[in-house]
Amino acid sequence: MNRLPVAERREQLITAALTVASRDGIEAATVRAVAAEAGVSLGVVHYCFQDKDELLRAMADAITEQNLAVAISTPPLGADVQSLLQVVIENLWRGIRENRGAQLLSYELTTTSLRHPELRGVAVAQYEGSNRAAVATLAYVERAAGVTWVVPREVIARTIVAVVDGFSLAWLVDGDDEAAIRGLRGFAKFLTSLAVPAGDVSVTPLPAPDTVDTAEPDVTSA
Amino acid sequence: MNRLPVAERREQLITAALTVASRDGIEAATVRAVAAEAGVSLGVVHYCFQDKDELLRAMADAITEQNLAVAISTPPLGADVQSLLQVVIENLWRGIRENRGAQLLSYELTTTSLRHPELRGVAVAQYEGSNRAAVATLAYVERAAGVTWVVPREVIARTIVAVVDGFSLAWLVDGDDEAAIRGLRGFAKFLTSLAVPAGDVSVTPLPAPDTVDTAEPDVTSA
DNA sequence: GTCTATAGTTGGATAGAC
DNA sequence: GTCTATCCAACTATAGAC
Numbered sequence: 001m002n003r004l005p006v007a008e009r010r011e012q013l014i015t016a017a018l019t020v021a022s023r024d025g026i027e028a029a030t031v032r033a034v035a036a037e038a039g040v041s042l043g044v045v046h047y048c049f050q051d052k053d054e055l056l057r058a059m060a061d062a063i064t065e066q067n068l069a070v071a072i073s074t075p076p077l078g079a080d081v082q083s084l085l086q087v088v089i090e091n092l093w094r095g096i097r098e099n100r101g102a103q104l105l106s107y108e109l110t111t112t113s114l115r116h117p118e119l120r121g122v123a124v125a126q127y128e129g130s131n132r133a134a135v136a137t138l139a140y141v142e143r144a145a146g147v148t149w150v151v152p153r154e155v156i157a158r159t160i161v162a163v164v165d166g167f168s169l170a171w172l173v174d175g176d177d178e179a180a181i182r183g184l185r186g187f188a189k190f191l192t193s194l195a196v197p198a199g200d201v202s203v204t205p206l207p208a209p210d211t212v213d214t215a216e217p218d219v220t221s222a
Numbered sequence: 223m224n225r226l227p228v229a230e231r232r233e234q235l236i237t238a239a240l241t242v243a244s245r246d247g248i249e250a251a252t253v254r255a256v257a258a259e260a261g262v263s264l265g266v267v268h269y270c271f272q273d274k275d276e277l278l279r280a281m282a283d284a285i286t287e288q289n290l291a292v293a294i295s296t297p298p299l300g301a302d303v304q305s306l307l308q309v310v311i312e313n314l315w316r317g318i319r320e321n322r323g324a325q326l327l328s329y330e331l332t333t334t335s336l337r338h339p340e341l342r343g344v345a346v347a348q349y350e351g352s353n354r355a356a357v358a359t360l361a362y363v364e365r366a367a368g369v370t371w372v373v374p375r376e377v378i379a380r381t382i383v384a385v386v387d388g389f390s391l392a393w394l395v396d397g398d399d400e401a402a403i404r405g406l407r408g409f410a411k412f413l414t415s416l417a418v419p420a421g422d423v424s425v426t427p428l429p430a431p432d433t434v435d436t437a438e439p440d441v442t443s444a
Numbered sequence: 445g446t447c448t449a450t451a452g453t454t455g456g457a458t459a460g461a462c
Numbered sequence: 463g464t465c466t467a468t469c470c471a472a473c474t475a476t477a478g479a480c
Contacts, residue, residue, distance in 0.1 A: 003463050025337035030455060041465055046457065107391075108333045114326055114394055115247035123395045151408075159405055162388030169329075169391075170384050172336055173345045183381055186373075190412060225445050252473060263447055268475065 010048050010058070013038050017059045022101035026108040031055070053118050060109050060122045063102070064129040070095060071133045081145040081195045085188040088137060093184055096168055097177065104172055127161070134160045147195040156194065163187050232270050232280070235260050239281045244323035248330040253277070275340050282331050282344045285324070286351040292317060293355045303367040303417045307410040310359060315406055318390050319399065326394055349383070356382045369417040378416065385409050 004012070016038035021029035031052055035045045049055040079087075096103050106126065113122035134157035142148060149156055164184070171180040226234070238260035243251035253274055257267045271277045301309075318325050328348065335344035356379035364370060371378055386406070393402040 006463090009463085025333075027337070031457085032455065042456090043458085043466080044464060047463070052456070104333060104336055107329065108337075110391070110395065111247075111326060111330045111333060115249070115330075127392065127395045155401075155404065155408075158392060158401060159408070162392050162405060163385055164388070165391055166384030166386070166388030169332070169387055170349065170380060173332065173349045179377075179380055182377065183384060186377075186381070228445090231445090253475085254473070264474095265448080265476085266446060269445070274474070 006048055009040075009044065013040075013045060013048055013055065014058050014062050017055055018062060018102075018105075021059065021108075022099070022105050026056075026105060026112055029056075029059075056109075056112075056119060057122060060113075060126065063106065063109070064125060067129060068133060071136070077144055079145065081141065081147050082189070082192045084141055084145050085191050086185065088141065089184050089188045090181070092164065093181060096164075097171075097180075100172065103168055107169065107172075130161045131157050134158075141195075142198070145195070146198050148198050149194050150196055151194060156191065160191075228270055231262075231266065235262075235267060235270055235277070236280050236284050239277055240284060240324075240327075243281065243330075244321070244327050248278075248327060248334055251278075251281075278331075278334075278341065279344060282335075282348065285328065285331070286347060289351060290355060293358070299366055301367065303363065303369050304411070304414045306363050306367050307413050308407065310363065311406050311410045312403070314386065315403060318386075319393075319402075322394065325390055329391065329394075352383045353379050356380075363417075364420070367417070368420050370420050371416050372418055373416060378413070382413075 013034060017029055017034045020033050020037045024033075031045050032042055034055065035042050038044075045055065049058070110123045110126060113119040113126075131154075135153055137160075138149070138153050138156060142153075167180050167183045167187075170183075171177070235256060239251055239256045242255050242259045246255075253267050254264060256277065257264050260267075267277065271280070332345045332348060335341040335348075353376075357375060359382075360371070360375050360378060364375075389402050389405045389409075392405075393399070
């Protein structure tokens with residue numbers, strides 16, 4: 001109703017799009033539905049976004065940013081690898097469990113992106129976000145617990161993303177919370193077995209929380 | 223063109239639907255596109271299937287059956303757990319790698335099913351198929367290598383499905399064959415660490431191949 | 445059983461008044 | 463900037479001729 005600067009209007013519409021898409025699925029996030037959710041008329045959306053693809057892309061970017069933002073929250077410090085990984089994984093899991101719709105939307109965005117050339121890049125961006133977050137988390141754990149890994153950090157990061165995605169997907173289907181958390185705990189234990197005390201360097205002092213660029217790897221992306 | 227019994231016509235249309243959906247995505251598998259692919263007219267499809275949902279459901283069932291059928295193929299026998307698991311996982315991976323479209327379709331079916339009440343059950347059926355195949359594979363490995371597991375077989379099965387799904391999804395996005403196979407090999411190694419020699423019972427003689435109801439777990443489902 | 449024709453929806457996108 | 467009105471395309475589904 002009110003006249004807003006385009007930038008703000010865009011934010012509002014992106015939020016509306018996220019609401020609709022998380023709740024009712026990516027298919028339901030039509031231009032019309034988004035306009036209705038935001039309480040504006042159809043024309044407004046087309047005034048702010050060139051076309052539907054641009055809106056979808058903006059929505060995907062918003063998710064990624066959001067995940068990276070969440071990733072800054074600091075987990076409990078100073079503990080052994082085992083419990084540190086446990087906590088990190090469980091925080092991550094809580095975020096997923098409490099946002100079923102968003103998690104499902106993330107997979108919908110991935111598959112949609114993989115099928116439509118005009119959305120090429122969205123899925124890759126999601127994955128890059130996830131991997132960066134996972135790598136940063138690992139770096140954090142390394143410093144906090146004074147360890148390194150017996151395999152390259154990037155390899156572990158990829159595994160984290162894959163395993164969390166896999167268990168999330170299974171949980172989306174059967175809703176078995178117990179099985180999900182059990183699986184993830186087992187995985188944390190496995191990760192622990194890949195850690196070895198950092199040889200030469202003693203435990204590096206922890207940087208201030210906000211210079212650690214993650215805590216919870218983004219798993220919203222594919 | 224020709225007059226076929228309904229049952230055969232259905233098979234033909236399901237095949238056509240699989241072709242279209244694997245190639246162009248689940249969205250592209252419209253009644254019209256399927257009819258065109260099968261070389262029949264629009265009305266024929268509606269004569270064979272009550273509505274589009276029934277067609278989609280039939281398509282999903284066909285995938286599951288197909289996966290279970292593939293799972294009967296016998297892997298190389300008589301080896302240690304490590305190499306046995308290695309081979310099983312690599313066979314599984316080859317099947318995925320060579321059917322990118324079908325694999326992607328599987329995830330599309332899952333998310334679609336999770337969003338549409340009228341397709342409720344499809345995703346669960348996919349997952350049950352995967353799990354049954356994984357459990358059967360584990361049972362096979364147990365007999366072939368004379369081992370049992372330090373955690374319940376069902377838990378391992380769920381983990382297998384999750385991990386394979388996770389790595390598959392990552393591969394669909396970035397196409398990194400090397401990373402995928404590396405990750406899966408690492409996982410096979412991990413599984414090996416969960417195996418212990420079967421204590422009391424000596425190695426049970428292998429049943430005939432076709433009584434072993436799997437070899438490759440279905441990972442097509444979500 | 446198979447075809448054409450058409451009804452009835454839905455959704456993307458634009459034009460033009462205010 | 464925002465609204466209404468409208469166009470156009472694609473799709474599901476059905477009716478009825480052959």
